[in-house]
């Protein structure tokens with residue numbers, strides 16, 4: 059059974075919704091302290107209200123795409139406020155269908171900012187030895203199965219997630235000598251606000267076990283952040299219910 063202590067602090071981005079909210083709540087339930095980051099204050103507060111141990115949930119309202127180069131300094135500020143971190147779960151992200159004919163540079167920038175550049179700079183801040191607990195500290199990023207094997211119309215999204223997976227593998231190998239672990243999880247369709255009607259209709263009946271739930275992803279994030287995964291790094295785990303899509 060995985061458990062954490064309240065002096066094990068985890069940064070969770072995207073904590074106001076969907077997968078990030080699920081990860082924040084499960085970490086909290088298992089005893090960890092969570093610094094939940096998101097833009098929407100109302101939804102962040104709603105997440106905290108659902109927490110089993112709300113006294114161990116700390117909220118930070120932040121647009122991670124606003125000043126990406128300053129994110130390492132932002133992580134430092136958070137460390138000065140809360141103490142060193144045991145892990146970073148990067149769950150913020152943006153979807154969208156953008157066929158090639160509709161893609162323009164601003165769209166690519168918007169998607170890459172939150173799906174690629176921001177996690178790289180958050181990982182950079184976390185990797186500073188003054189900001190993490192050293193050996194056993196871990197990063198998990200939510201990428202996407204679309205970053206490996208994508209459908210048409212995913213020019214921007216697939217590119218951002220493919221780049222994230224490749225970069226996190228390189229970062230994992232760079233940080234391994236310091237005892238830090240870095241992994242990605244790449245789901246197909248999970249029932250969150252991001253799964254729109256078009257995606258749901260497309261996926262209808264294609265998953266033998268039904269649509270993926272937030273808990274299916276959150277449980278794996280928790281495992282990869284925990285000591286149970288001490289020998290696992292530089293991996294990308296595809297959660298696709300058997301590769302049916």
Ligand SMILES: NC(=O)c1ccc[n+]([C@@H]2O[C@H](COP(=O)([O-])OP(=O)(O)OC[C@H]3O[C@@H](n4cnc5c(N)ncnc54)[C@H](OP(=O)(O)O)[C@@H]3O)[C@@H](O)[C@H]2O)c1
Pocket residue numbers: 071072073074075076077078095096097098099101120121122123124149150151152153172173200201202203244245246247248249250251252253
């Ligand atoms: N759901 C799926 O089917 C699926 C499948 C594969 C991969 N994923 C990936 O899983 C991750 C989580 O997605 P989800 O399904 O949980 O979506 P979601 O419910 O829409 O949540 C997205 C989260 O990202 C945060 N976010 C977006 N832009 C941000 C910004 N500029 N600054 C700070 N936070 C920002 C949102 O915060 P606010 O709401 O506070 O703005 C929200 O908490 C994403 O990376 C997504 O690509 C999802």
